[in-house]
Every structure is written in structure tokens, then in C-alpha cells.
Amino acid sequence: MELKKAINALKSKGYEVSCFETAEEAKLYIDCKVDGRTVGFGDSVTLGSMKLYDVLSSHNKVIDPIHCVPGMDFWSTAKQCLTTDIFFTSVNALAETGEMVNIDGTGNRVAGSLFGHEKVYFIVGANKVVSTLDDAIWRAQNVAAPRNAARHGFQTPCAIRQDHCYDCKSPDRICCGQMIYYQKMRFIEMEVVLIKETLGF
Numbered sequence: 001m002e003l004k005k006a007i008n009a010l011k012s013k014g015y016e017v018s019c020f021e022t023a024e025e026a027k028l029y030i031d032c033k034v035d036g037r038t039v040g041f042g043d044s045v046t047l048g049s050m051k052l053y054d055v056l057s058s059h060n061k062v063i064d065p066i067h068c069v070p071g072m073d074f075w076s077t078a079k080q081c082l083t084t085d086i087f088f089t090s091v092n093a094l095a096e097t098g099e100m101v102n103i104d105g106t107g108n109r110v111a112g113s114l115f116g117h118e119k120v121y122f123i124v125g126a127n128k129v130v131s132t133l134d135d136a137i138w139r140a141q142n143v144a145a146p147r148n149a150a151r152h153g154f155q156t157p158c159a160i161r162q163d164h165c166y167d168c169k170s171p172d173r174i175c176c177g178q179m180i181y182y183q184k185m186r187f188i189e190m191e192v193v194l195i196k197e198t199l200g201f
């Protein structure tokens, strides 16, 4: 896929865009930019693999549902993430035409990415870049969802078979909603940090 095309499309849609060869370089960049702030995380394998929580926690107040606040459960911790200064998440797919797609089961990740913060960072590995919006929707549903469902140990047909979506009615359904980011939301800063590595699902 053409990262340059995606970068230009994202800029035309109002996003700041930065691009790095490695996750390590991206991590150093983020570590310099975000200092002394409250930071919320959306559930993301990409953020976890970069160990962003550990890096930012040394000089920010970071709230991450994966590292629950002592005495609080996932739901309460995730709720606190909705009103931090800064919010970090990833997406399930990015089209070269500039649209991004996220699926969500509990809603905390999508909700936090839309409103309530000064700035949202989307950290995106090159493996998530596809040609069109249709391809991005397909990837979110048939590639990202099965792998994320399996990561959580959910018993959905996609998690068990790891091939495609079965439009299931499982209580574990991981794609209760699907968000298309057509362009940057109004009255909020948004930056897409692209990394030329395979990160997350």
C-alpha cells in the first residue's frame, strides 16, 4: 500500500500526520510531545506492544483499562479515560483515501476517540493500511475482529475459526459497533502517527 497516498489524504481531512520507520522512533517522539498531562488509553495491542504506558507514566498521569486503577474495575477505569487531556488509541484499518475504521464491543475505545479531549493520537502500523474504505471495513470485520476476539478469549465463531466474520449473535460479540472516521472531528486536535512496521491487528 502507498503510505504517501494515505498521508496526503489524512492531511486533506484535517489530521496532523507524522510517520516513522520504527515503533521505537515513534515512541521517542510521543514521549517528547506529551508531558505533564492526563492521558487516557483505548484498549489497543499497538499501544501495549510499544509499552507506551510505561514510558508516559513516568511524567504524565496515565489511565489505561489494561492497567486498572487500584480498587477500580475495567468499566470504571475506562470511564475515567473519557475525560483526560489526551487520548491514545489505534484503528483497525486505514484506507489510502484517508478514512479510518474501528470496531468496538464495549464502546470505550470509540467513545474516547471522538470527544472530551484536547487531542487524540491514533497510532497506526503500516499493516493496517488498505486501498479503499470498503477494504478498511472488510479488514476491521474479517481480520482485526477475529484476532481481537481470540486475544480476549471470547468464544465467537470468528475467534474459534480465525477465518472471517460470521455475523454472530454471541454474547461475546466484539463488533457491537463500527466507527468510520471520515475526517477529523471538529474542535479537537487529532494526529495520526504512522509507523512502517507491523503493529497490532
Ligand code: SF4
Binding pocket: 141, 142, 145, 146, 149, 156, 157, 158, 159, 164, 165, 166, 167, 168, 169, 170, 172, 173, 174, 175
Ligand atoms: S459478528 Fe461475531 S463473528 Fe463477526 S466479527 Fe463480530 S464477533 Fe466475530
